Each structure stands twice: as structure tokens, then as C-alpha cells.
Amino acid sequence: MSGCGSYGPPAGSTRQAQAIHGLWGVLLWTGIAVGIIVYALILWSVLRYRNRSDATPPPQFTGNPPLEITWTVIPLLIVGVLFFLTYRVERYVQDVSPHPAxxxxxxxxxxxxxxxxxxxxxxxxxxxxxxxxxxxxxxxxxxxxxxxxxxxxxxxxxxxxxxxxxxxxxxxxxxxxxxxxxxxxxxxxxxxxxxxxxxxxxxxxxxxxxxxxxxxxx
Missing domain, CATH: 2.60.40.420 (Cupredoxins -  blue copper proteins)
Structure with a gap:
């Protein structure tokens, strides 16, 4: 637990480090939110569709296009936003000034x-x-x-x-x-x-x- 004594890496003492730390926070909380949703849905499906003595076979279907589109588009949007934010921070960190002091x-x-x-x-x-x-x-x-x-x-x-x-x-x-x-x-x-x-x-x-x-x- 000694490794959990602070909120991740240092906040950063340079402008570039502060941008990196901000991106790290976005990635962390996005991962936590996605994890909570995924595990909540898994728990719900386990409890909702658990086997019961009086249960009847559920209706069978081969597909649900709206649902499939939703769970495809949302992850793509999340990945796209994270990719853009990462690219922007990386460009900022890697850029060099034409006239350094x-x-x-x-x-x-x-x-x-x-x-x-x-x-x-x-x-x-x-x-x-x-x-x-x-x-x-x-x-x-x-x-x-x-x-x-x-x-x-x-x-x-x-x-x-x-x-x-x-x-x-x-x-x-x-x-x-x-x-x-x-x-x-x-x-x-x-x-x-x-x-x-x-x-x-x-x-x-x-x-x-x-x-x-x-x-x-x-």
C-alpha cells in the first residue's frame, strides 16, 4: 500500500510535465469509468439471468443491430478522443521552440x-x-x-x-x-x-x- 500514498505520478514542475499529468488523469478516470460500467453489466447479467428452478428458456434471437451499433460506436468514440488527446500532448511535449532563451x-x-x-x-x-x-x-x-x-x-x-x-x-x-x-x-x-x-x-x-x-x- 505504500505505493498508493499519492495520486499517481508527480504533478510536474514543467509546463510539459503538467500536460502529461493532465493526460494521465484523463486516461485513469476514463479507464475507471469504463471498468465500472463493464463490471456492473457483468454483475447485472449474472444476477438477472441466473438459473432458477422455475425458469423458462429465454427468447432466442440472432442479433440486435441497434445494440450492436451502440457498443461498437461508443468504444470507437472513446478511443478516438483518447487518441486525439494523446497526440496533442505528445506534439506539445516534443515540439521545440525556434528561439529558446x-x-x-x-x-x-x-x-x-x-x-x-x-x-x-x-x-x-x-x-x-x-x-x-x-x-x-x-x-x-x-x-x-x-x-x-x-x-x-x-x-x-x-x-x-x-x-x-x-x-x-x-x-x-x-x-x-x-x-x-x-x-x-x-x-x-x-x-x-x-x-x-x-x-x-x-x-x-x-x-x-x-x-x-x-x-x-x-
């Missing part, structure tokens, strides 16, 4: 991370014993470009409800719009060797003015 190159290596802020030459590299901290502004679009210099890793921040593989020779780009300040735990989500569990980092989200001051101070 900040672009950070993230390079994964065994067993830590290197963050390079484009246009400034500022770089932060960590070690398994001293995880690096990625400082980002709140309320601005941040472009993150992930790659790896050795094996496959995965950039994962649970509070962002998002992860992206870091693959040698491949640059995977995505945008983040952080909604609120805070310090968020990050980790490698792809087993990459003996010290995989120590391949950690943090994301510190600060107001835009504080981020500008931080950039000038380093």
Missing part, C-alpha cells in the same frame, strides 16, 4: 554529467562523488541537447515526468519550460555499468533575474 548541451559519461551553456562557454562537470547541478531559469524556454561520449545513458528528472536517452554520436534535443523554482533530483535511467546508481545530478530552477546574475558571476 537558454540552450544547454548535456554530455553523459561514465559516470557523471557535463553541462555546457551555449553562447557563454560556461561548463559544469561532475563526478560520482560530486554530482553536478544544472541551473536553469523559471518561466523561460530551455533547450536541452543530450548526447553521450561512451555508452548509452538516459537523462531523467522524475519531477519533469520526462527522460531522454543519451546516445553516442546522436544529439537528442527537447525543450523545458520550468513552472516553479526548486531543486529537482536527476539521474541516469539506463543501466550503464558498475557506478550507474551514482550517476546523479540536480536541477536548480531559479527566477530569470537570479539566473542572469548567476551566469554573470561564474
Amino acid at each position: 537558454v540552450t544547454v548541451n548535456v554530455t553523459a559519461f561514465r559516470w557523471s554529467w557535463r553541462f555546457l551553456y551555449q553562447g557563454s562557454g560556461k561548463a559544469i562537470a561532475g563526478t560520482p562523488d560530486q554530482p553536478p547541478q544544472l541551473v536553469l531559469p523559471v518561466g523561460q524556454t530551455v533547450r536541452v541537447i543530450v548526447t553521450s561520449q561512451d555508452v548509452v545513458h538516459s537523462f531523467y528528472v522524475p519531477e519533469f515526468l520526462f527522460k531522454r536517452d543519451a546516445i553516442p554520436g546522436v544529439k537528442n534535443a527537447f525543450d523545458l519550460d520550468i513552472a516553479k523554482p526548486g531543486v529537482y533530483r536527476g539521474e541516469c535511467a539506463e543501466f550503464c555499468g558498475l557506478s550507474h546508481a551514482r550517476m546523479l545530478f540536480t536541477v536548480k530552477a531559479v527566477p530569470a533575474a537570479a539566473f542572469a546574475s548567476w551566469m554573470q558571476s561564474r
Whole structure:
């Protein structure tokens, strides 16, 4: 029961994560509603048509077109709506802005991370014993470009409800719009060797003015 201590995944600390969490809620409650209806109908049919000592054989028929159309169309409508909502959220999460406020190159290596802020030459590299901290502004679009210099890793921040593989020779780009300040735990989500569990980092989200001051101070 300890896994049921909260309502599903985190609410999300980015605009993209909030969209994902909203979609998850729609899928959850739609599934619950459909499940209740299905099991209620099963229970009703079991009780309504159970065998009785004085029962007579029920009328037999080969089909009921209106009923068959109904139970075909309604599921198709439900699936169609869920498909549209999923597609819309996926497009929103995958879209990248033509003019991000900040672009950070993230390079994964065994067993830590290197963050390079484009246009400034500022770089932060960590070690398994001293995880690096990625400082980002709140309320601005941040472009993150992930790659790896050795094996496959995965950039994962649970509070962002998002992860992206870091693959040698491949640059995977995505945008983040952080909604609120805070310090968020990050980790490698792809087993990459003996010290995989120590391949950690943090994301510190600060107001835009504080981020500008931080950039000038380093």
C-alpha cells in the first residue's frame, strides 16, 4: 500500500510535465469509468439471468443491430478522443521552440554529467562523488541537447515526468519550460555499468533575474 500514498505520478514542475499529468488523469478516470460500467453489466447479467428452478428458456434471437451499433460506436468514440488527446500532448511535449532563451548541451559519461551553456562557454562537470547541478531559469524556454561520449545513458528528472536517452554520436534535443523554482533530483535511467546508481545530478530552477546574475558571476 505504500505505493498508493499519492495520486499517481508527480504533478510536474514543467509546463510539459503538467500536460502529461493532465493526460494521465484523463486516461485513469476514463479507464475507471469504463471498468465500472463493464463490471456492473457483468454483475447485472449474472444476477438477472441466473438459473432458477422455475425458469423458462429465454427468447432466442440472432442479433440486435441497434445494440450492436451502440457498443461498437461508443468504444470507437472513446478511443478516438483518447487518441486525439494523446497526440496533442505528445506534439506539445516534443515540439521545440525556434528561439529558446537558454540552450544547454548535456554530455553523459561514465559516470557523471557535463553541462555546457551555449553562447557563454560556461561548463559544469561532475563526478560520482560530486554530482553536478544544472541551473536553469523559471518561466523561460530551455533547450536541452543530450548526447553521450561512451555508452548509452538516459537523462531523467522524475519531477519533469520526462527522460531522454543519451546516445553516442546522436544529439537528442527537447525543450523545458520550468513552472516553479526548486531543486529537482536527476539521474541516469539506463543501466550503464558498475557506478550507474551514482550517476546523479540536480536541477536548480531559479527566477530569470537570479539566473542572469548567476551566469554573470561564474
